[in-house]
Amino acid sequence: MQLVAIDWGTSSLRGALLDARGKPLEERSHPRGILSVPAGQFPDVLQELFGDWLLQPDTRCLISGMAGSKQGWVEAPYCPCPAGADEVGRAIAHIEPGRIAIVPGLCDMQREVPDVMRGEEVQIFGAMALTGSRDGLFVLPGTHSKWATVRQGRVTGFRTFMTGEFYALLAQHSILGRTLDAAAPLDEATFLQGVTQSDNGQSLLHNAFGARTLGLFDRLQAGELASYLSGLLIGEELRTQSTHAGQDIVLIGAPALGERYALALRSTGATVRTLGSEATWAGLHALSRSIFTPRNDA
Amino acid sequence: MQLVAIDWGTSSLRGALLDARGKPLEERSHPRGILSVPAGQFPDVLQELFGDWLLQPDTRCLISGMAGSKQGWVEAPYCPCPAGADEVGRAIAHIEPGRIAIVPGLCDMQREVPDVMRGEEVQIFGAMALTGSRDGLFVLPGTHSKWATVRQGRVTGFRTFMTGEFYALLAQHSILGRTLDAAAPLDEATFLQGVTQSDNGQSLLHNAFGARTLGLFDRLQAGELASYLSGLLIGEELRTQSTHAGQDIVLIGAPALGERYALALRSTGATVRTLGSEATWAGLHALSRSIFTPRNDA
Numbered sequence: 001m002q003l004v005a006i007d008w009g010t011s012s013l014r015g016a017l018l019d020a021r022g023k024p025l026e027e028r029s030h031p032r033g034i035l036s037v038p039a040g041q042f043p044d045v046l047q048e049l050f051g052d053w054l055l056q057p058d059t060r061c062l063i064s065g066m067a068g069s070k071q072g073w074v075e076a077p078y079c080p081c082p083a084g085a086d087e088v089g090r091a092i093a094h095i096e097p098g099r100i101a102i103v104p105g106l107c108d109m110q111r112e113v114p115d116v117m118r119g120e121e122v123q124i125f126g127a128m129a130l131t132g133s134r135d136g137l138f139v140l141p142g143t144h145s146k147w148a149t150v151r152q153g154r155v156t157g158f159r160t161f162m163t164g165e166f167y168a169l170l171a172q173h174s175i176l177g178r179t180l181d182a183a184a185p186l187d188e189a190t191f192l193q194g195v196t197q198s199d200n201g202q203s204l205l206h207n208a209f210g211a212r213t214l215g216l217f218d219r220l221q222a223g224e225l226a227s228y229l230s231g232l233l234i235g236e237e238l239r240t241q242s243t244h245a246g247q248d249i250v251l252i253g254a255p256a257l258g259e260r261y262a263l264a265l266r267s268t269g270a271t272v273r274t275l276g277s278e279a280t281w282a283g284l285h286a287l288s289r290s291i292f293t294p295r296n297d298a
Numbered sequence: 299m300q301l302v303a304i305d306w307g308t309s310s311l312r313g314a315l316l317d318a319r320g321k322p323l324e325e326r327s328h329p330r331g332i333l334s335v336p337a338g339q340f341p342d343v344l345q346e347l348f349g350d351w352l353l354q355p356d357t358r359c360l361i362s363g364m365a366g367s368k369q370g371w372v373e374a375p376y377c378p379c380p381a382g383a384d385e386v387g388r389a390i391a392h393i394e395p396g397r398i399a400i401v402p403g404l405c406d407m408q409r410e411v412p413d414v415m416r417g418e419e420v421q422i423f424g425a426m427a428l429t430g431s432r433d434g435l436f437v438l439p440g441t442h443s444k445w446a447t448v449r450q451g452r453v454t455g456f457r458t459f460m461t462g463e464f465y466a467l468l469a470q471h472s473i474l475g476r477t478l479d480a481a482a483p484l485d486e487a488t489f490l491q492g493v494t495q496s497d498n499g500q501s502l503l504h505n506a507f508g509a510r511t512l513g514l515f516d517r518l519q520a521g522e523l524a525s526y527l528s529g530l531l532i533g534e535e536l537r538t539q540s541t542h543a544g545q546d547i548v549l550i551g552a553p554a555l556g557e558r559y560a561l562a563l564r565s566t567g568a569t570v571r572t573l574g575s576e577a578t579w580a581g582l583h584a585l586s587r588s589i590f591t592p593r594n595d596a
Contacts, residue, residue: 113495113508114515144473144507161503162472169467174460175442197411203538204502205459205531209442210411217412233503240501 002059005284008067022285042073060292064103065119078107084154089290120146126283141253161237179215184223194231300357303582306365320583340371358590362401363417376405382452387588418444424581439551459535477513482521492529
């Protein structure tokens, strides 16, 4: 049995054709996020982009991400934490029963303010399958970073941080954007200077203004200011988590961003293992086996 | 002697004609901030907007704000803290000696990362003149809020918070803007809920995402979300300052924003006195007396 594994996000999607063992035979990316798909057109887009992979009658298709949101193909209501692959598998939304299905996201309703994820839960399950680690802290950097605690193979709780979105807002739309060169390559020393500065007990609201004054007084150049701001933001995200010295962290994400988080986390003494898109494929593959394998429930 | 007092900002300016005692005889606002004035055109714009007030030969003109920045009329370099009216008066930039002058801003170089203000120093001097308070904490809410400590009539240090700019970025350009009604009137209870939430030891990067999930789960309506986000941000700004119980704070700013800060500060037990634009005129009037009065230095 082959699996068409799809991570269908807001602004883009990625798909992979996996063999019976979960090995990717081919991968594709398209700028066809759910916001670009008119209501009712999801089956057509799936056919258009992956129809050739779906020709074999025993091929299955499992989709994660925003395709399961209210604005997506079919709403797959959030599965409440604590949740492992079993709970998520039972909450799956079937499009064509036994053939095409959508993975629900997770919600954490254990605090006063709820939290949600869609797609990252699959990456966490995949990372567990790939690393063998069923306990620990899983960090997924991004527009909305996720920090998830895993115990005995289940996500017990998590928090979202709007770090990537704040960086984009500040670099593109704020007063800081006037003097900062967002296209400059990472300057590690200046990045770590920002990470350190974020931990001064002052708010990000104050520290961010430093990315202006350090430029005003020629203490940092335009390219360095981008690294400094990035360090301030990622440092702020790390600051609120309990101490990382000696902690074992699984980091899942795109290489460029993962590198920054790994730098910042290692500067706190944490041990970091990093995974990329393979975590998504491994997660969808692991879930697919319980979802599409007929059970003989007595 | 009459004084034309002008607060010349980035995107707009305000002017007042003050009598010899500092009483405003007339006030004017124009959307002619420094960014709208081509280099070399500042004298013409001053003449165009306030020429009638300047006809009397003994009328003086004192300008504060971004007109003294690199992008303004004449650069008036920042006056370093600690600084009172005397230090600022000596650092004035004369346009027409004895008749037209620009007030420099302040810089605080006492920490690793410098801080700056332009225009707020005049409001602080004005607030001292109006309240008689020469010691305490002066808070100026705005796009870039300022918290200044005053001892014996001198600003000993200050910090900037990009609170107003962060609110605008999040409400207009972030994912939160999709579900939040920024035009809704203030809901005090929800605002204070945000103030309280901001003090949970988690980062603004996390708490801001709550303004999305509380909407997703129908716990707050679109109009309430704006008040909640405003409370989160202003609460975050207050959080980093030392405890306010029993503290006497002078709050200087526009009434609508001042009301929010007063609400948040009073919820911490602080005593708040509020002042508006009169602080600017009082500050420029107080400074003008030392600047334009010939001294008999022996």
